[in-house]
Amino acid sequence: MSDKFKKIDKEFCVTDNSVNVYKYRCLSEGLQLDEVKRNPIGYFLHGTEEFPREMGVLVRWEDFRVDGDKVYAKPCINLSHPRGQRTVDEIEGGFLNAASVGKITVLDASSDKSLMLSGQERPTVTKWFPREISLVDIPGNYNALSNLYDAENNELSLVDFEKITFLNMSNNTLDAAKILTALNLKAGDEGEVVTAINNLVDKANKSDEYKTDLDTKTKELKDLKDETVKKQVEDLIDKGKTDKKLTNEVAAILSKSYATNPEDLKALIDTMPAQVSVTNGIKDGDPELKKFEGKSWDDLYASEELETVRKKFPELYTKLKDEKYPNLKD
Incomplete structure (x- = not known):
């Protein structure tokens, strides 16, 4: 069996209380070491x-030791892994010297300012354990930190803990006042903060639905x-025809030309005189019309x-044509 793995007598610091590149930190005193030892891969x-992880486990960690805020362990390398012997060579040659906790399960966290160090911007993870600890070339870089998970293995964000701890108004009165103002609440409404935050989250989640509804209403x-x-x-157009200002031909042209401009159409029709009918022209004694x-x-x-x-009296022309050719009426 010894040819299948090799334990290396070299300690790696797997975690400490320092601030990581994501601007939060995990307290070593909150590390659930018993959980890690159950499957220290x-x-x-x-x-x-x-x-990829599908190729199998590369390392098993043994001989865990706690010294102050630092937690140490020794690697046992799986030589059956495609990278096994190469990893051994790099460790023994001094080229691979770091470890990094991964798939961190967060059991509790706090935004208490007294727990924050210089450069820390996010909450402090106070109770946690990693589901794996990997060998890395650069500890704490973006490739060496994995996502956070809750106890049910659901991915989470420390923002969830930030919202909860913000409710502890006694820690920072100024922050509490700002939060209440931002949520349109007043002193004494602290109990409504969670509801207000949840409402904001719901609205954000429904933004696409609101946009669709807005588009529909706009249409x-x-x-x-x-x-x-x-x-x-x-x-x-109907009134213009009734007032004898528009013939059918003119009405059709104006309907098309002013289809989206009723204001200018009205102004134009208002300037047009009513057409004089043949009957009225004769009765009123129009000398040029009367001779016909x-x-x-x-x-x-x-x-x-x-x-x-x-040309001059189209209405009379139409009347006489209809009398002469009644079957040609439109």
């Missing part, structure tokens, strides 16, 4: 594209506006005046 760089408003404009244009009184289509055709009537 690890990989290379927490698993890489070349050596409905546009359709209503278009329908209103269309009705205004139709009413103006009593004449038929044939009379005008014979006197070569039919073209004059068509």
